[in-house]
Amino acid sequence: MSLRDAAFESMLQRRQLRGMIFEAIAFLAILIGLLTLALLFYDIITSGVERLSWDFLTSFPSRRASRAGILSALAGSVFLVSLMSIFAFPIGIGAAIYLEEYAPRGWLTDLIQVNIANLAGVPSIIYGLLGLGIFARLAEPITGGRTLLAGALTMALLVMPVVIIAAREAIRSVPSEIRLAALGLGATRWQMIRGHVLPYALPGILTGTILAISRALGETAPLITLGALTYVPFVPDGLRSQFTVLPIQIFNWVTRPQEAFHTNAAAAIIVLLAILLSMNALAIYLRYRFEKRLMK
Amino acid sequence: MATRSAERVITGDEAVRAALRRKAGRNIPELIIRWILLACSLISILTTVGIVGVLVFESAAFFSEVPLGDFLLDTQWTPLFADKRFGIWPLVVGTLMTSTIAIAVALPLGLLSAIYLSEYASPRLRSTIKPILEVLAGIPTVVYGFFALLFVTPLLERVIPNLATFNAISPGIVMGIMILPMVASLSEDALHAVPVGLRYGAFALGGTKFEVSTRIVVPAALSGIAASFILAISRAVGETMIVAIAAGQRPVLTFDPREPIQTMTAYIVQVSLGDVPAGSLAYRTIFAVAMLLFLMTLVLNIASYFIVRRFREVYE
Numbered sequence: 001m002s003l004r005d006a007a008f009e010s011m012l013q014r015r016q017l018r019g020m021i022f023e024a025i026a027f028l029a030i031l032i033g034l035l036t037l038a039l040l041f042y043d044i045i046t047s048g049v050e051r052l053s054w055d056f057l058t059s060f061p062s063r064r065a066s067r068a069g070i071l072s073a074l075a076g077s078v079f080l081v082s083l084m085s086i087f088a089f090p091i092g093i094g095a096a097i098y099l100e101e102y103a104p105r106g107w108l109t110d111l112i113q114v115n116i117a118n119l120a121g122v123p124s125i126i127y128g129l130l131g132l133g134i135f136a137r138l139a140e141p142i143t144g145g146r147t148l149l150a151g152a153l154t155m156a157l158l159v160m161p162v163v164i165i166a167a168r169e170a171i172r173s174v175p176s177e178i179r180l181a182a183l184g185l186g187a188t189r190w191q192m193i194r195g196h197v198l199p200y201a202l203p204g205i206l207t208g209t210i211l212a213i214s215r216a217l218g219e220t221a222p223l224i225t226l227g228a229l230t231y232v233p234f235v236p237d238g239l240r241s242q243f244t245v246l247p248i249q250i251f252n253w254v255t256r257p258q259e260a261f262h263t264n265a266a267a268a269i270i271v272l273l274a275i276l277l278s279m280n281a282l283a284i285y286l287r288y289r290f291e292k293r294l295m296k
Numbered sequence: 297m298a299t300r301s302a303e304r305v306i307t308g309d310e311a312v313r314a315a316l317r318r319k320a321g322r323n324i325p326e327l328i329i330r331w332i333l334l335a336c337s338l339i340s341i342l343t344t345v346g347i348v349g350v351l352v353f354e355s356a357a358f359f360s361e362v363p364l365g366d367f368l369l370d371t372q373w374t375p376l377f378a379d380k381r382f383g384i385w386p387l388v389v390g391t392l393m394t395s396t397i398a399i400a401v402a403l404p405l406g407l408l409s410a411i412y413l414s415e416y417a418s419p420r421l422r423s424t425i426k427p428i429l430e431v432l433a434g435i436p437t438v439v440y441g442f443f444a445l446l447f448v449t450p451l452l453e454r455v456i457p458n459l460a461t462f463n464a465i466s467p468g469i470v471m472g473i474m475i476l477p478m479v480a481s482l483s484e485d486a487l488h489a490v491p492v493g494l495r496y497g498a499f500a501l502g503g504t505k506f507e508v509s510t511r512i513v514v515p516a517a518l519s520g521i522a523a524s525f526i527l528a529i530s531r532a533v534g535e536t537m538i539v540a541i542a543a544g545q546r547p548v549l550t551f552d553p554r555e556p557i558q559t560m561t562a563y564i565v566q567v568s569l570g571d572v573p574a575g576s577l578a579y580r581t582i583f584a585v586a587m588l589l590f591l592m593t594l595v596l597n598i599a600s601y602f603i604v605r606r607f608r609e610v611y612e
Binding site (some may be wrong): 015016018019022023025026027028029030032033034036037039040043044047090091092094095097098099102103111112114115116117118119121122123124125126127128129130132133134137157160161164188189190211214215217218219220221224225227230247250251254255262265266269272273276277280284 | 323325326329330332333334335336337338339340341343344346347349350351353354404405406408409411412413416425427428429430431432434435436437438439440441442443445446447473476477480504505506507509510527530531533534535536537540541561564565568569574582583586589590593594596597598600601
């Protein structure tokens with residue numbers, strides 16, 4: 001009897017060949033994603049970079065493509081996101097603390113959890129209708145209608161699940177020895193949370209808030225439904241000011257037939273992506289530092 | 297002596313009482329904080345109540361004027377024309393068409409990427425590729441819309457004859473690329489959670505890497521993978537800007553993906569951009585459409601939530 005079985009060997013070769021083909025196909029699948037990303041950046045940079053200039057950043061929109069700029073959109077985006085942060089982060093982090101540190105097991109906690117998971121999956125355009133119905137119409141005496149304040153409140157609700165989920169994960173990763181040590185020294189629950197849990201979880205929470213901000217910076221649909229304007233030749237001057245944001249300006253330019261406006265759109269996209277990518281890089285850096293600290 | 301010890305008892309008593317008072321003083325703020333934090337988490341419930349309230353309120357007003365039968369059975373959608381028809385099917389079919397194309401792109405590519413990242417890639421390659429995929433997931437949808445209309449459509453026009461400038465194929469493909477990272481990342485988590493002992497067992501029985509990956513690891517992670525697929529479908533159905541930019545504004549019942557169509561979300565955008573007075577019937581249509589959209593995504597999201605929950609119980 002031979003130690004080598006020809007039938008088995010040839011079958012093994014075929015099986016290994018099949019495995020190699022599969023590995024190549026799977027690698028190709030990843031490559032397609034990466035390649036599309038590269039193509040997208042290439043396309044946008046080549047069509048927009050010539051239009052980028054200081055004037056483009058500091059001019060108001062105009063009927064003539066060559067004179068139009070993104071000042072009001074850029075300012076609107078910054079104001080909207082800052083205002084949104086004031087609402088979304090304390091409430092979101094507060095909810096995360098409650099769910100991780102206080103919530104008893106029971107139907108209410110279950111309901112809140114299922115609810116947050118579901119809210120994270122509600123299409124953003126539906127939040128726009130919520131904002132339109134509640135903040136722009138029902139609360140019009142306070143918000144003044146389709147204003148910066150109404151937009152910021154809508155966006156705050158939209159990013160809240162992102163903030164809560166990220167903050168919960170960060171709080172959960174705090175070792176329980178830290179909590180026990182604080183309690184053992186006589187701290188109350190809140191003293192323990194404020195003095196020990198939150199500082200430890202802070203980088204993780206920050207990562208979540210940055211992701212929430214970048215999500216909000218890129219959102220278009222809810223603000224269109226809310227009724228943010230597409231032509232705003234001024235910088236918002238208060239909570240009840242009308243406003244536009246960068247993605248809406250881009251959308252407006254993309255949907256025009258003239259090619260010159262498409263170039264403007266590409267240039268505005270470069271600005272938007274530059275902001276988002278630097279925020280992403282910051283989030284990745286923070287997470288990296290966080291993970292390193294946890295490993296110690 | 298006696299007086300001294302009495303004094304000591306009294307002072308001791310005082311100290312304990314003072315300590316208890318301090319503790320009580322600490323506890324009232326504690327209680328307030330607890331209620332504030334509970335209120336924070338209840339805002340999420342209020343959000344859902346708000347969404348459902350607004351949608352139900354405005355849809356009810358819509359259905360008091362348009363019979364539900366017309367909405368569900370008519371095949372024409374012309375609420376903005378003089379001859380108004382309110383059949384939802386053109387929008388639903390448009391939505392399903394772009395979503396189906398997106399899913400046909402995202403599911404196979406996403407699952408293959410996940411298998412590669414979890415089973416084949418070296419830790420270094422994995423830690424390089426994952427952040428890049430996250431960038432792909434973080435690109436605003438309006439940017440993908442630009443890419444679909446001004447790059448992918450002209451490219452496809454060379455390959456596909458009779459392709460209209462606005463069509464379902466191009467935004468469908470781009471949407472697939474957009475949700476690919478989500479499928480890849482969630483499926484990869486599921487594959488990663490499969491106990492390594494299962495792999496060792498299969499290798500010990502003589503399986504090749506391909507056989508172990510596809511016949512042992514993937515089936516073991518199936519519920520997590522299924523949950524990621526369902527979430528991807530939900531994302532595709534609710535996606536707005538790509539289709540609003542690149543798919544067109546023509547709500548006509550067609551199954552030809554080369555033609556301009558309109559999705560449910562794109563219709564809402566179209567009406568929101570126009571000058572439709574609040575309280576009019578045309579204004580209320582967007583809430584009725586949104587209600588249907590909300591119900592569709594709700595069913596998908598809840599399904600995936602419970603699948604994930606079951607899956608977690610198995611492995612933790």
